[in-house]
């Protein structure tokens with residue numbers, strides 16, 4: 001998978017050089033590149049924003065630099081992802097969908113966002129998706145893009161060493177993950193649940209399922225299968 005990220009803070013994505021994503025980049029499984037939007041400006045101040053038509057606080061990102069950057073980076077099959085609080089909420093099914101794509105281009109907006117004409121222009125020729133991380137306010141799209149790149153990349157075969165570890169995870173089966181334990185069997189007077197030491201795989205699977213349902217019911221009842229809209 002190829003991933004292009006356009007941002008005014010390209011060094012923000014240096015962190016992608018480490019850990020699993022870094023290894024996958026090295027092995028060619030992932031081709032992730034961060035680009036500085038200002039490379040597509042031509043004035044002395046490398047201007048990327050201006051005051052909003054209609055007035056109001058804040059600044060809006062100008063369409064020209066975005067047009068030049070996206071013309072340079074988009075391929076016909078690319079999905080243009082615009083992190084935005086006005087977008088669909090990013091979920092594990094979204095991550096799974098996007099992990100099947102060949103090319104993702106993230107347009108990270110700052111300030112009050114990107115001139116709407118950029119989104120409308122590319123929607124005529126490409127699949128464009130506005131995606132929100134959730135109902136809270138960030139200063140720009142970079143943190144959202146980072147979260148999405150990690151959630152999507154780890155689903156690509158070969159990126160995460162043991163694919164089985166992708167299955168028993170929170171939200172993979174639609175429920176929250178059961179609690180996990182490792183050695184020592186006793187710690188500060190607390191014992192590991194005995195069933196986990198029993199070697200009875202059927203009982204262990206049942207215990208884990210019960211804990212997963214219990215936790216989901218307590219913390220995220222909206223995820224339960226019979227919940228409306230689940």
Ligand SMILES: O[C@H]1NC=Nc2ccccc21
Nearest residue numbers: 083084085133137138140
């Ligand atoms: O305001 C944030 N809320 C959720 N997602 C976002 C994505 C990009 C920019 C800003 C946000």
